[in-house]
Amino acid sequence: MEFDTLILYVATFLFVVALIALLVWAFKAFFGKSSSANFLRAREKRLGVVETASIDGKRKLLLVRRDDVEHLLIIGGPIDMVVETGIKGRPHLGPPLDDVIIAKAESRPAPDYGKT
Template identity: 60%
Template sequence: MDFDLSTAILGIAALLFVVALLVLTVWAFKAVFGGADTDPARKGREKRLAVVETAPVDANRKLCLVRRDDVEHLLIIGGPVDLVVETGIKALPPQPQPPHGYVVIAKTAPRPAPKLSQNRA
C-alpha cells in the first residue's frame, strides 16, 4: 500500500468541505425554522415569563410558582386536571447582588464640628 500525498490532501479537503456543508446546513435550518429566542422582535427585551420554583406533591403532580411580569401564580400540574391554587401574588423584589470585586473604603480625617453661635439677634 503506497502513500500518495495528493490523495491525502484531496481526502482532507473533502472532509473539510463536508464539515463546512454540515455547519452551513445547521445554520440555515436555525435561520429558517428558528431556534430558541431567535425572534428579532424579542432581541434586547426582558423575558416576561419564568418558572420561579417547583416542588413535587406526589408521584404525578408538581406545585409550580410561575411569574408573569411582576405577578406570580401558584399552580398544581401533572394530574388529571391542572389547577390554579392562587393567583395575583406580588413578586418579591430581586435580591441585591454582591459587588463585583473588592470594596475599598477610604479612610479620611474626621471633619471639625461646625461652629454655631449661641447669640441670635
C-alpha cells in the first residue's frame, strides 16, 4: 500500500466523521425541542450585581440582588462587610401590553422661512 493511498483513506475517514457530527448537530438543533431539551436549558439567573461604586483605591461598594432582595456590601478592604441586608429590590418589569395603539398624527407643512 502506498503512502498517498493511506493519506487519502485517512482524509476520507475524517471527512465522513465530520459529516456525521454535522448531521447530528443539525438534527438536534431542528428537532431537539423535546422535554429532554428542557433539562439541559439554563435556569433563570437568581443572583446578580445591580450596581457598583468605588469608595477608594481598594474598596468597592456593591449592591447585589438575590431573587427580589438586595444586599449592600463593602469589599476589598481588610475585611468584607455587609452594610445592609434585606433591601426590597425593584420589581421586575411585566410583559409588554398586547394591544398597544399608536396614534397617527397629521403631517404639518414645513414652515417657509424665505417669506417675510
